[in-house]
Amino acid sequence: MIAYDDALARILAACSPLPAETVATSIALARVLAQDVVSAADLPPFDNTAMDGFALATGGAELAAGNEFVVAGSQAAGDGDAQAVVGAACEIMTGASLPAGLDAVVPVEQVAVLARDGDGRPCRIRLQAAVVPGAHVRRRGQDVARGQTVLRAGTRLVPAARMLLAALGVAEVAVRPQVPVALLSTGRELVDDPRQPLAPGQIRNSNGPYLGDRLAEAGAAVVHRETVADDPQAFVEALQRALAAGAQVLLSTGAVSMGRYDFVPDALRGLGAELVFHKVAIRPGKPLLFARLRGGQLYFGLPGNPVSSAVGLRFFVEPALRALLGQAPECALQLPLAAPARKKPGLRFFQKARVALADDGRAQVQLLAGQESFRIQPLLAANAWAVLAEDAAELPAGAMVAVYGLGADGVLLAAQADAAVEAP
Incomplete structure (x- = not known):
């Protein structure tokens, strides 16, 4: 195992911003700016x-x-x-x-x-x-003065940004392309069709829809999606189809641990890939794998448990997407724990959490019940991820911990905590 910080540094070292492209501002919503936008006009344009x-x-x-x-x-x-x-x-x-x-x-x-x-x-x-x-x-220029930088490179274009660009008459902007991503779900037990009855031993593929939705929100375009049985040759063929579709980042779920059917590491080696690391000192998601394919594409092998795959996406894949889009690394909020917590030292824990307001009006973070990696329902009550450091074991109420939003594209606000929803 390697430490999380080491793993993340190796991922980011493999990422360079994608070349910019120019698109009409009218279709640039959610795209990431590749260049600063400098106003060529005053706003208002006259008194x-x-x-x-x-x-x-x-x-x-x-x-x-x-x-x-x-x-x-x-x-x-x-x-x-x-x-x-x-x-x-x-x-x-x-x-x-x-x-x-x-x-x-x-x-x-x-x-x-x-x-x-x-x-x-x-x-x-x-x-x-x-x-x-x-x-x-x-007054003329009271809102924006001619020559003023109104949006910085790395900014994601939200509706308010497009409103400003429209007011300034900016017809085109230089943006990063959406990162082309492939998503492969492995496991002969997986069923994609929600209408299909489950046979004994089968489960429904929940990782695929979740990861696909989160990838789209993080600035990626899913160019290939496929579910593959536990067969190395079938996996390699699916991988080739993903590359043919233009994927620059590839994700798979499952088959990266130590079981008989965990074939992904050997299959990647057989394709000449460089395995940068395999296993990280985290929970959940320890078996996570990162590799570079022969063509330079990035490969993330996420564990199959739903929350393990969610953590792998949020704290490994999404930082890579930000780097490819030319965005700065995230900064965590530091918030106090609402209640004491215990954990195994030596591992970094990523916990489903909820930011809420204490009686004194200050924000605090609640660690939710149901932290097991197979439990999906607690994610519905979560509005944040809390990160408990490797060296921590006993954390008293009030201890400061790093807190991140559910997705790197959003901003975590304590005001988003809905008092009407009780944390389990």
């Missing part, structure tokens, strides 16, 4: 009003309530540049550009209309509240 009301010239001093103004002109959103009439107000609608020479807006509910023209438009008003310079004006 405009935040309220319906009347634009005024304050001359740099507060206008007192009771002042009266003639209303000369009207400006609506979408109208072009307008020149103010000296000493007069201009009726203005939310989002409209501020006429040149005017520098404040009084909301319509803070004026008294003293007279209207034949079309019912205000032609004279009295202020019912004081107006200060700049009131209710959104």
Whole structure:
């Protein structure tokens, strides 16, 4: 066995960011930027009003309530540049550009209309509240200034990022391609079709759907998926199909331990692969294997138990995907344990956990019941993974531990803890 940190360092040493490609911003949701985005425009692009009301010239001093103004002109959103009439107000609608020479807006509910023209438009008003310079004006470049870096390389494009890019008129962005991944499930006991009755000794393939979903959320594109019986030749043929589909990262589940049918290590050696490591000092997931194929593709052999495969994906595969996408390594939160915990020293434990708020409003982490690697249901109550260090044995309540979100693509927030869901 090797230590987790050593295993992760060997994985990351084998990863280089994939070449960038340019895509339309309209289809770039969830893609990872390969270059910084520098704004070529100001946002807002011109001074405009935040309220319906009347634009005024304050001359740099507060206008007192009771002042009266003639209303000369009207400006609506979408109208072009307008020149103010000296000493007069201009009726203005939310989002409209501020006429040149005017520098404040009084909301319509803070004026008294003293007279209207034949079309019912205000032609004279009295202020019912004081107006200060700049009131209710959104200045050009107040949100984003021309030349400002608005998004950094390595940023995943979430809807808010696309909103900003759309507002700035950014039509294309340089992004990393989705990592092409193959997913092979091994085991003659596995049944993929949920409608198929189980024969004695058979189980349903739960790892495949889970890993496929998580891979998509982590920035990968699953280009090949297959379930293979416990047969080395069938496995090699499936592996060749995965490579032909363009996979650069390959995952398998099962057949990496020490049993009679755990053939993956020997099959990989037979293909000329370099086994970088096999077995890590962790729980669950100790038999995990990492190799490099002759073509440079990365291969992860995950154990077959559901939570072991989930841990292998989260803490070995997802860091590799981040490196391939040009993203920085994750930083864990450090949170206190809600209750004491015990563990076997010498192994790093990855625990299903839930971040919740204590009575004093501070975030803490609860280790859930049902930590066995075959138990799937506790994952439904989890909103985090807690990591207990190798040298730890007895951890008192309040001990600080590393906490990660369920997936590397998301951000763990204590506010996500749903008080209505009781941890088992």
